[in-house]
Amino acid sequence: MEYLSTDKIIVIDLATSKIEETALDESLVSEKIGGAGITKHLYEKYLNDDPIVIGTGLLTGTTCPASAIGLITAKSPVTGKLCHCPIIYKVGIEIKFSGYDYIVVKGVSDNPVYLWIHDGVADISDASGIWGKDVWESTDSLRKLMGDDLIQTMVIGKAGENRSDYAQICYNYWSSPDRFGLGKLFGGKKLKGLAFRGMGLIEVADHENFVRRSFEILKEIKTNVFMTKKGIAEIASDIGEAGIKEWLEPIVHRHSADYFTPYATNTVVFLDEDPKRVEESKVAEPGVLISDIPALLAFKKLGLSAEDTGRALKACAKYGIDPAAVAELSGKSSLKEIVDSFDGLSGTVTLKGKGSFSPWCPLKPIFNDFGLSGDAAEAETWWERRQAVAMIFGIQPVFSVMCPELSEENMLELAGIGTELDLTQEILDRVVADLLK
Amino acid sequence: MNLYQSYADINIKLPQGKARYISKGNAGIRIPGVPDPECRRMHYPKIGIYAGSGTSHSWLWFVDMFDRMGFHAVSVLDAPAVRSGRLQQMDVLAVSGGDTVAIAEALGEDGARQLAAFITGGGVYLGACAGAYLVMNSSKPHLCHFNFAAVKITNLSKRLPTCHGMPHKFSIAYGCGHIFHPVREAVGLRLTGVPPFSSEPALLAPLYGGPGMLAPPEAQVLARYDHFTDKTVFLVDKDLAEETLISTAAALRVPMGNGQMYLFGPHFEHPHYHRANRLVANAVYRDSGRNPDGRPPVAVARDALELPASESANFIRSLRRELSNSRIVAAGFEMLPVRWLIGAKVYEPEKIRVFLDAMWRRLKPLEKRGRIWARAGVPDLLMADACETTVLLRRLKNEIDKGSDTDLIARTLFHLLQRNTMRFFELYFQTISNNLTP
């Protein structure tokens, strides 16, 4: 696969330490497009080995707006079903630029390991030095060990090591869209996590037209109403949460975006530093980045203050546990009790949606109505499809439910220009149907 | 066709023993087939590139240029190699930029004698920037052993003119005076039509401290500084820059015994200036003739051995791993507010990646060959140094983060990088060139 791709799939067997590299066949892309279409195919291919498949979308890391994500496809310990969890922030694109489109991890390691993926090299490395460390300590250690502050990580904390059902795979220091207990899978394989860094280059078939069309789409996006807004509070407010902006604003520091995502879907709150400070804080860990709106709202509903919510979310991120599950299952309403409930957290969570895609992403359109009538069933079908398409092309899922300008037609057009493959609506419909069945 | 490809095509045929001829009158013409008195048979040259003490990183520009053009019988030489007589196996020696005095000091009297014997015996000397200054008559210590060309330097002055910008790049002490640099970046040159620089009337080339020259009687002027461009950066008053450079020689061909010295003020070997590169290649074809019957060269190192395929693959995989680890750390240094003064030269963090990337880019071509050629022990030494480079880089990062003094680590690191890159290119050219000869 020459274009929009590293042309590499790697299969890593943690039991035998065997690493096998194969080319990504163009015929597979023509049939399954990319992202979840192919990760599902690989999952089924290696089904007997209980695999975790990490992948990237066909458009990930290009000039297509919001082409930010990778994804993890695996069988969720929480739902028992196959799920696709987005890899957000800058971690998703780093996978592709580290040299691989898809990574299949199978088998169980005898000893704790992590995978160091860099510039087309995959190393299984000893994790004994970081096993037992929390997520923040683990990422700090990996960055210090490798000598680079921009290494992107997917790691588990104590929740994953202890094989909690609600263990999350966290990205760098932050909670993730993992509602599926995928951290438990990592822990079960004695896989502390993955670290990525690369300086790859992705070739594009007709780069001039690809970029031209990307700019045209961006121009349309920039007329959208959300371009005057930033951050999670605006999203929460739009989906019906009254008073959220006023509640959160006193501790808000800045907002930031995933790769080339025109709306800043991440908000950092400062808990141990003046939120209005613009200079670099002298406090090592002044706050926490929040992208998880349902979890934020769940803690707010428990009666926590904004600051205590921030501290709860920070604690969840360090421990590597799903904050929405903690909010729902802890049965507590004070910060200390909530944090004390991490160890041994149990119960059954209510997961919205059909279980394939993460309800970390609000299950309704944001800022725009997408022409929906308001009927719940219609909205549910719309959301599932929207998530599926985002997972196939590598589009930031929250942005995909706020931006009608990123239509399926536009994504297919870009994919076709970029690969010179004939990727039709029919093929996309088939791949989506397969993901949703 | 890509400019370099035409040279690469010739350089595939020459070592196969296929005859090609070059006109003595106009080096732009390659005439296959029947010789005539106006032509001489072209020769696939053995090229030495000096990369020892005193050089900066611009010797890698010669490496890139020769590599792209298919000149693969290349040896990268340090000062001991020159002093011990390795030059006598070469047809061409290229010396690029750096600290001229440091180069002279490293080569010493023995090196100067070897260089003189090489050129007078028929060798071609390509000296760009510091490499040009090196062989100009001078009474300065160390340089005084290299009085091969009575060139007058026009940017040498007893009194420093007023500096209008970039004071850190403006001048160096030179004997009783100063060499000052009137301009930097691209300058326009006019070619004089003297072969081998007769294929076009004008071109651009970058100037980074090289000389303006007044030719001695025996020399031919190949190119003159003609005009400044909108990219030219002035370090002195524009009138003074014009007075110092315009119409002076930018490229000279100076005979010495049976050999020739090509002295370049600008860097004709810079990878972004393809037309200038072509002229250098033409010079090499025209004057390298120490092997007059045109026999293909033997392998660059007779003691190089071919490694088995699996060992070769493992070696490249391991080297790729370590170079990747190093590059990742090095990339993080870019644009950090840190630089090191080592000797008289400023070393910026980006320079680390220049060395690493020069090796990194060549891993795929090595992989494609399947089997590596190397002298015994060299792959192990390369790997050891590559691992040590990563360790040093990570330590450097740690020390920078702590705000500690990093001069000593940086000095060790750059020395290691230089050594390892030289070793790498020894292996690289041995592997590539050992696949050429029948």
Place this chain on the structure above:
Amino acid sequence: MGIKIDALKCINCMACEMACSYHRDDGFAFLSACIVVYRAREKQDYFGVLLKEEEFLKVARPEGLEVNRIGEAADPNKKADASVKPMLLREGCDLCEDMDDYGPMCIAICPADAITLE
């Protein structure tokens, strides 16, 4: 005429890096960009933008702009070699002079309008 960056408007999305690198490489990478998002202080949520020009490095911090001359001697008391060669890896900003359709690519692609021409 030059690039002006408002670090407080920046949302750390790295589109400018991608566009600049594309301008130089005709492919998608971050290798060659002369504009780079500084994002190494992730826990402190401190990010800004660096722009390499021919002679200067512009550092657009949230607290203000800093302009540093490239290649100055580490020890200002020692005379540095005057013939320092420029690096090839990241060239200085050329305002995308050959991209007539877009002008400077970083300006065209920035979704937050944090980059403008001054």
